[in-house]
Amino acid sequence: MNPKLQLRRYARAEDRKLKAYEKKYAKAILRVLNHQLDEAIRNLESGAIFLDVTMNDVLSNLYKEVGVDLANSQYDALTSFKTKANEFFLNTWLDFMTNYILSSMAGRVTGINDTTRKKIQETIAIGFNLGLETEQIAQFLRERVGQFNVYRSIMIARTEIAEAANIAKDRSSEDWERETGENLYKVWIHRYAKEPRTFHEEQDNGKAIPKSDKFQVRNPKTGGIDEMSRPHDPAGGAIQNVQCSCCVVYVSESYARRLNSAK
Template sequence: MNPRLQLRRYANRENRKLKAYERKYAKVIYSILDKQLEEAIRNIQHGAMFLDYDMYDRLSDLYREVGVDLANDQYDALTSFHTKASNFFLNQWLEFMTNYILANMGLRVSRINETTRKKIQETIAIGNNLGMTIEKISSFLRQRIGTFNRYRATMIARTEIAEAANVAKEKSSQDWEQETGENVYKMWIHRYAKEPRLFHHEQDNGKAIPKSEYFLVRNPKTGLLDEMMRPHDPNVGGEQNINCSCVAVYVSEGYARRVNATK
């Protein structure tokens, strides 16, 4: 089979899977954001407080589910769909994602919830400046934050699912590399977006590069090139990562040679 056609079929299957996860978890996240809003309204006289644990728990579920699933798909793709990953690897990836959650989820959730708190506090301040009563401020919060939450739930789901997928696929490629002793290459896949980052779309050029090399990605804010090991590289800023759904695909050296030779 033509290697580019093979890649496109794989990318299309993965895209359908990621879209399904985005729909699933956007609903879950919206429910949490709505619950946080109602909790903040109940505590409006005490600083509009709400707790973080619901978001932490559900995003942890997301990382475990998406991570193990996408790690498995990536491993199978590296073996040209002929060999399934053993239970050893499935258990190892679950353990890896659990450790990733323990190391990173607190900060990720804290940032998400801090944005929610700032938006709520900003809305309360507007209401106070307009001389609104507590009841009217509550109604104003439901209107203003409720609309904001619908868009934001989708953005959070897209960002976190792509992060989970990229972290897990990188780990899966490492395991395949160690298991086979073969070199791994990588390709950047730009997924569809209503407002695509053209500087990410440029990376989806059908060429594979060695896994150890950087993708050189334009940064429109600085005018410089960001060195990224993969989409959602934690060493670059939010301009490259927030609301990004791009993923890396890892391929064998033999496949890389074939695809790079294809015009």
């Protein structure tokens, strides 16, 4: 089979899987955001307080489920489906994702919840400036922040699922290299978006580069180049990563040669 066609089939299958996860977790995240809004309204007079814990629980489940699944599918793809990742690898990837959650989740949750608090506090301030009573402010919050939550739940799910997928695939590729001693290559896959980043579409050129190399990603804000190991590399910053759903695919050296020479 033509390697470019094979890569596109793999990318489409993965896209379907990630969309299903996005749909599932957008609903779960929306429930959390709306629960936080209800909690803030109940505590309106004491400063619209809500806790971070429920968002942390949902995102932790997301990283464990998506991370292990995508690590597994990447590993299996590297074997050309001749063998499957065994229980040792599945447990290793779950441990890896759990450690990632423990080390990184608090900051990610805090950032998400701080944005929610800012929106709620901004809306309350507008309500007071308009001379609204407490019940009217509560209704104003439900209308203004409730609608904002729908959009945000989709954005958060898309960003966090892509992050989980990319770090998990990176880990499974490392395990593959240690097991086989082979050097891997990588391909940037741009997934569909209503407002696509053209500077990410440029990376999806059907060419594989050595895993140790960096993708040279244009930064429209600075006019310069961001060197990124993969989509969602922290080195790219917010402009490259927030609401990005691009994914990396790791391939063998022999497959990379075929891919790069294909027309």
